[in-house]
Amino acid sequence: MDDATDAIYQRLTEILREVFDDDSLVAVPELTARDIAAWDSFGHLRLVFTIESAFGISFAASQVPSFDSVGELANIIAQEISGTTGKS
């Protein structure tokens, strides 16, 4: 994991803990919504809004429901930060 990716995961750990109020959470690629009881549809939206604010990015509406794992989420964030996303 390179430094930029590591930084994304560190920030995601802070965000997951804040959004779901659980200090035991650690952002790892294989973590999914099924692993966190509070990660329901509204939790998902709060997570999206918090990530957008924290990273200064904006997800396309089509991307919002599609995060199946934290790994996938981190990849999308990295693409957004680097400007290589193909969102429409």
Next chain:
Amino acid sequence: MSGELYADLAWLPKSPVDFRERCHALVRSHDVGAGATVAQLASYRLNQNQLRVLANAIESMRSESVSLHPLTPCTLGVIGNSTLEPLVPVLVGSAARHGIDLRCVVADFGQTIQEATVAGSKINSAAPDAVLIALDIHAFHLPHR
């Protein structure tokens, strides 16, 4: 003056970095002066996540019969035509900033008229001090353009 001033509550002090821990500690403390501490925690510039943490702390203390004095108790009925549950922690946390111990009773989805008019409804049974009627545009059957 921009809309962000209001959206971000920019006139309030920034929340401490250990805000969540302070909320958790308050719940654990069973403090007899919990209400004053709740009001103090609510006085910061809280985002939606923090308001939820504070509201959960209030609910935890309430469930353990911890007094929230000197906050003023108030029961609010909430009815509307959309999903209302996400509103509750925001209302509860924000009310504490104004010295109110707010308890929300939320009507079941799609039961706006029944809750308002039937004597034994969930809302009427709770005898709320006030009722928030949160209707979106779909309630008014406006013509589509």
